Amino acid sequence: MKFDLTSIDEIIKESKNVSYNFSDDTLKAVNLEYSKSLMDESYYKILTATARLYPDAQFLELGTNTGASAVAYLYGKPNVPIYTYDVIKDSRWFIHDGLSDKCIFKQESATDCKYDLKKIDIIFLDMNHDAVMEDKAMLNLHNQGLLKGCLVILDDIHINSDMDNWWNNLALGQIEKVDITRAGHASGTGILIFE
Numbered sequence: 001m002k003f004d005l006t007s008i009d010e011i012i013k014e015s016k017n018v019s020y021n022f023s024d025d026t027l028k029a030v031n032l033e034y035s036k037s038l039m040d041e042s043y044y045k046i047l048t049a050t051a052r053l054y055p056d057a058q059f060l061e062l063g064t065n066t067g068a069s070a071v072a073y074l075y076g077k078p079n080v081p082i083y084t085y086d087v088i089k090d091s092r093w094f095i096h097d098g099l100s101d102k103c104i105f106k107q108e109s110a111t112d113c114k115y116d117l118k119k120i121d122i123i124f125l126d127m128n129h130d131a132v133m134e135d136k137a138m139l140n141l142h143n144q145g146l147l148k149g150c151l152v153i154l155d156d157i158h159i160n161s162d163m164d165n166w167w168n169n170l171a172l173g174q175i176e177k178v179d180i181t182r183a184g185h186a187s188g189t190g191i192l193i194f195e
């Protein structure tokens with residue numbers, strides 16, 4: 001799979017066409033503490049759009065939490081199961097309109113786990129946003145040769161000054177680094193493309 005700047009434009013364009021029709025149970029399960037409208041935030045739509053545009057891509061998520069982002073991605077109906085990693089297994093994460101059978105959850109730390117996957121195409125990184133953890137997770141992927149050819153979506157790149165600095169100084173050999181906050185999350189969404 002080959003990504004370039006056109007891929008990012010297409011993802012943003014497609015995200016404008018996404019609308020959700022989740023059951024109340026799913027909406028409650030993924031975000032008990034927020035309102036239904038959360039799934040309408042555009043960074044979830046970026047994930048759904050990406051899944052739609054690249055249905056055969058191998059997707060890896062770092063930071064599952066309640067599973068809202070995994071559900072958003074799966075809503076785009078990819079043909080291959082997705083992998084999602086979190087150190088905590090949230091009891092709500094798997095109850096989603098039969099989508100969870102396509103979701104392989106690993107309770108492991110993205111900072112030092114050994115991935116079973118030989119090839120990944122799309123990564124969504126959304127962890128604790130202290131920049132140290134994000135850096136370690138990216139380095140772990142890099143050291144296992146898994147960033148090659150990947151498109152990486154990053155959430156909350158401007159949520160604090162540590163994340164701002166991390167985003168501004170990223171140097172892992174990416175060929176594109178695009179701030180898509182205007183089409184994503186108000187706290188910052190970015191996309192990286194690796195050679």
Ligand SMILES: C[S@@+](CC[C@H](N)C(=O)[O-])C[C@H]1O[C@@H](n2cnc3c(N)ncnc32)[C@H](O)[C@@H]1O
Pocket residue numbers: 062063064065066067068069070085086087088108109110111126127128133
């Ligand atoms: C902001 S939440 C993820 C939200 C989710 N992606 C969404 O949009 O619905 C961050 C998650 O990262 C997880 N996390 C923290 N450290 C981690 C690590 N070392 N490896 C994997 N996940 C981690 C936390 O447990 C938490 O559930």
